[in-house]
Amino acid sequence: MTPVILLLSGSLRAGSSNEAVLRTAYAVAPDAQVDAVLYDGLAGLPHFNPDDDTDPLPTAVAGLRAAIERAAGILICTPEYAGTLPGSFKNLLDWTVGGTEICDKPVAWINAAAPGRGGGADATLRTVLGYTGAAIVEPACRKIPVERGMLGPDGLLADADVRRRLGEVLGLLAASGGGEVGRAQDGR
Numbered sequence: 581m582t583p584v585i586l587l588l589s590g591s592l593r594a595g596s597s598n599e600a601v602l603r604t605a606y607a608v609a610p611d612a613q614v615d616a617v618l619y620d621g622l623a624g625l626p627h628f629n630p631d632d633d634t635d636p637l638p639t640a641v642a643g644l645r646a647a648i649e650r651a652a653g654i655l656i657c658t659p660e661y662a663g664t665l666p667g668s669f670k671n672l673l674d675w676t677v678g679g680t681e682i683c684d685k686p687v688a689w690i691n692a693a694a695p696g697r698g699g700g701a702d703a704t705l706r707t708v709l710g711y712t713g714a715a716i717v718e719p720a721c722r723k724i725p726v727e728r729g730m731l732g733p734d735g736l737l738a739d740a741d742v743r744r745r746l747g748e749v750l751g752l753l754a755a756s757g758g759g760e761v762g763r764a765q766d767g768r
């Protein structure tokens with residue numbers, strides 16, 4: 581069966597560079613022999629409230645957890661806001677903590693910030709994913725800085741080397757069994 585990789589963008593912005601990275605990953609997925617699924621429910625998630633983290637879950641949260649459950653791995657691409665993750669994306673990750681779906685799931689992220697920037701997002705992802713129990717696939721975590729001129733008329737990254745690297749990341753995630761690769765040191 582073709583492995584499914586769930587693509588999670590941390591940006592709600594129309595014309596997001598982080599989403600462009602993931603849309604490009606989606607476009608190269610067939611060459612990497614994976615089925616990519618671009619999650620589009622970020623804006624519809626309720627604010628995390630432990631009182632609501634119980635059966636029956638809010639519909640949007642149940643959908644998120646089901647998407648994670650179905651995936652062989654997860655690829656994240658998120659901007660940094662004020663030195664950390666956008667609140668909406670941290671909210672998404674908070675909804676994963678109470679479930680078991682993300683435990684030992686291979687997860688990697690692409691940092692699309694300009695060179696020397698975005699370190700706060702990296703650090704926060706590492707900490708928060710540690711608490712979720714996800715298995716960080718270190719060799720699949722990459723820095724791919726995206727500048728405006730890199731996007732083609734289709735809104736995708738045209739550069740062949742970037743596309744090759746994204747395919748490689750998808751392949752690494754699909755090949756990771758979960759739980760064994762670079763498990764985060766911090767957290768549960």
Ligand SMILES: Cc1cc2nc3c(=O)[nH]c(=O)nc-3n(C[C@H](O)[C@H](O)[C@H](O)COP(=O)(O)O)c2cc1C
Pocket residue numbers: 591592593595596597598599658659660661662663664693697698700
């Ligand atoms: C409210 C806000 C806070 C930001 N804070 C940071 C920051 O702390 N560090 C940084 O490198 N960039 C910061 N940025 C820049 C964004 O990370 C950058 O514009 C990113 O490309 C946006 O991603 P997107 O194109 O996917 O929406 C901030 C942008 C906004 C709107």
